[in-house]
Amino acid sequence: MGAFLEGLIAGYGIAIPLGAVSILIVNTALDHGFRKGFVAGAGTATVDLLCAVLAVFAGAAAVAFIAPYSTPLQVASAIALVAMGAYGIVRCRGRAKANAPDQVRKDGEITIYAKFVALTLLNPFTVAYFLALIIGKGASWSFSLGDCLWFVTGVALASLSWETVLAALGSLARKHLTPRFMTASIIAGNGIVILLGVQIMLSI
Numbered sequence: 001m002g003a004f005l006e007g008l009i010a011g012y013g014i015a016i017p018l019g020a021v022s023i024l025i026v027n028t029a030l031d032h033g034f035r036k037g038f039v040a041g042a043g044t045a046t047v048d049l050l051c052a053v054l055a056v057f058a059g060a061a062a063v064a065f066i067a068p069y070s071t072p073l074q075v076a077s078a079i080a081l082v083a084m085g086a087y088g089i090v091r092c093r094g095r096a097k098a099n100a101p102d103q104v105r106k107d108g109e110i111t112i113y114a115k116f117v118a119l120t121l122l123n124p125f126t127v128a129y130f131l132a133l134i135i136g137k138g139a140s141w142s143f144s145l146g147d148c149l150w151f152v153t154g155v156a157l158a159s160l161s162w163e164t165v166l167a168a169l170g171s172l173a174r175k176h177l178t179p180r181f182m183t184a185s186i187i188a189g190n191g192i193v194i195l196l197g198v199q200i201m202l203s204i
């Protein structure tokens with residue numbers, strides 16, 4: 001269950017910061033109801049899951065291959081996570097709200113799902129985030145099949161639950177998220193990323 005909890009924390013760390021895709025999910029639910037907003041969020045959560053799977057198994061192979069250099073790589077991974085989180089916080093003032101495309105109204109659930117999978121895949125930070133996290137844990141984290149499965153399950157549940165919250169907010173509020181809420185979400189999510197990096201640094 002430790003791997004599952006780590007997956008939950010990692011999943012919320014990547015999902016909570018509000019970017020363009022998150023605002024598109026909110027706006028989709030706002031304009032077209034919870035069902036389409038949920039489907040959009042499920043597309044994003046699917047990509048988070050796929051990136052976590054790739055990072056876990058690529059990370060396991062990488063750790064075995066680069067074992068002699070584990071300490072400096074753990075330091076580099078911790079710094080990368082802290083840098084990602086800090087960068088996200090610094091950028092929060094410059095992020096503009098994105099508007100959901102008008103044609104979403106005509107799209108079915110499958111089309112919306114595919115569009116949000118494609119949109120989320122354009123973000124290279126997702127796989128880099130999980131890979132840095134897994135490599136950073138190094139030998140201190142078990143790469144057994146069970147732990148890997150628990151970890152990616154936690155990531156998937158965290159991401160999907162947060163995207164569902166966004167869809168619910170959009171469908172219930174009937175208005176765009178306030179700048180204060182957006183800023184708080186960005187800081188909270190990226191704060192989790194920074195803490196994960198600090199945790200790795202302290203465990204070395």
